[in-house]
Amino acid sequence: MNTHDIADQLKNADLKVTQARIGVLELLHSTSTPSDVQDILDYLRKQDISADQATVYRILKVFVENDLVRQVEFNEGKVRYELASLPHHHHVVCVKCGSVRDIEECDVDEIAAKASKKLSFKIQSHNLEFFGLCRNCQH
Amino acid sequence: MNTHDIADQLKNADLKVTQARIGVLELLHSTSTPSDVQDILDYLRKQDISADQATVYRILKVFVENDLVRQVEFNEGKVRYELASLPHHHHVVCVKCGSVRDIEECDVDEIAAKASKKLSFKIQSHNLEFFGLCRNCQH
DNA sequence: TTACATGCAAATGTTTTGCAAGGTT
């Protein structure tokens, strides 16, 4: 995904194309582990874009509202962000070293459908995270 | 669950029995929605126990380490806590009004087993939260 | 008595907001 395609992604969502927004999407496109705000600020600084933290939070808010990114949490007391366009998946987080792996399989929709009916909820999304020890940290 | 039983719960975990710890467990026993730290502070104040916030965080840390409570997050940028002794379940969170309902069914273990094998992870726990609109907020 | 738990205060980390200035369309 190059800068031009990313700009299109923004235009399609009726969002103005700015350096900071492009930078945020670039980072999220380039990594598989969901990024937190600090990751994003560090990346932007390296790219000489250096957006303010308030700007990054506002960008992420707009992106979530426009379904460009999703929020994810790993029990850290802070929110992480990943592209909403990623194929649906879940995460396995190592509680010791923090490494993250993806899981492609997801049979959660059935559970969601049942719950939706039973509770009269209109379910829009779900988060599923696994916690444990990665291969290295098991010793 | 009365105060005596809660004290036993602490003794079984080799933890000293204090008013603040009893209070925290009392609250978590009394509600089905996972509590955040502010909920806990408010509850303790009402009970004239009034623990300091640092104390509450330390209590929760010890409780998590001793498997008395679990951490849960609803994409709020903060951690919530619920009893680990609750039957395994998941949550449905209304993104508009914040109301929370429980789901008892859980077929996630199969997914976990597969992923565990594939990634050589030793999976210890998982969080699954659904987000959507409750019956009232759909209009 | 002894080890652990707490209070207080301060620091650190995360997220939000107001307002003026700047940039995109």
Place this chain on the structure above:
DNA sequence: AACCTTGCAAAACATTTGCATGTAA
């Protein structure tokens, strides 16, 4: 030009830490 986006500064909220004091066992 009009509207949206950003920077800056400050505030609000969430979490952690050091150290002296208090308390359960």
